[in-house]
Amino acid sequence: MITEKDMQYVLTIANYGNLTKAANALFLSQPALSIHLKQLETSLGIQLFERKGRRMILTYAGEEFVKSARDITMKCFELEDRMIDIGKNVAVKLRVGYMVRQVESLFPSVMTAFNRLYPQSVVYAIDGHLSDHEEQLLAGDLDMFFGYNSVSNTRLSYETIYEDCLVAILPKSHPAVSFAESKESCVYPWLDLAHVRKERFILQHSNQSIRQLEEDALFYADVLPELTYKISSIDAGIRLAEQGYGIAFTLNSYLTSMKLSPDSVILQVGDPDMRIPFSAAFRKEDENRKELKEWIRLTKELVSRQ
Secondary structure (H helix, E strand, O other), rough: OOHHHHHHHHHHHHHHHHHHHHHHHHOOHHHHHHHHHHHHHHOOOOOOOEEEEEEEEEEEOOOOOHHHHHHHHHHHHHHHHHHHHHHOOOOOEEEEEHHHHHHHHHHHHHHHHHHOOOOOOOEEEEEEEEHHHHHHHHOOOEEEEEEOOOOOOOOOOEEEEEEEEEEEEEOOOHHHHHHOEOOOOOOOOEEEHHHHOOEEEOOOOOHHHHHHHHHHHHHHHOOOOOEEEOOOHHHHHHHHHHHHOOEEEEEEEHHHHHHOOOOOEEOOOOOOOOEEEEEEEHHHHHOOOHHHHHHHHHHHHHHHHH
């Protein structure tokens, strides 16, 4: 088994490129370091360094060893820092943006778990639309937001929490239901929206994140709706569709909080191979902020249990 000492010794030799200098830095004799390296290479069954005179040059295996050892060492440092922070009850302040539907389902449980790690923490949940959250994040008024980021901003980093898909709701008696087909990549029977191009499309407003997903699905089917009805409430749109007023859309993850009529059918729409990432977005310069990583980790754990 590779030990912390093995990694430290190899990293030091790689940094100095010379056994004598590495041994001095490690407060070892040169023969002792040479013997340790030889034993490690023998146990691995592969050479980590080429000896060219006094120079120690990494082999391909050595380069891979050093790359992984550096990552592991950095993770160990981060873990140590995290434990120290938790032990000191370091106070943190976070401003986290959510879409309206996610505040109730995600924030309370994550906040409770986060507060156990950081008892002095102050976290504000700010609900709103995705476009507003992106502007607030770039302006420094938010530390992070969660949403369906179908279009990425080069100034931001994203970490996927889960993958979703867009679905449509229709009455089971609707003629288009007979055109739905099974696809391996789909959770539900897939419907080509071209079969309902004459229908009334119940859509959300342009500042809502789901609207872009709806438009993407229509574009994929080459459908330009002749009739539309715009409504901000996704739930109300679904109820209208169930009563035959048109075709409405929602996300698969939203269905858990909806009680659909037994006379309704769920159909997947849009690109059948596309997965819609629900992700955390944060500024690139904040990629190593421990409290953001902790909040994301707790969110992923919560979602995995749901």
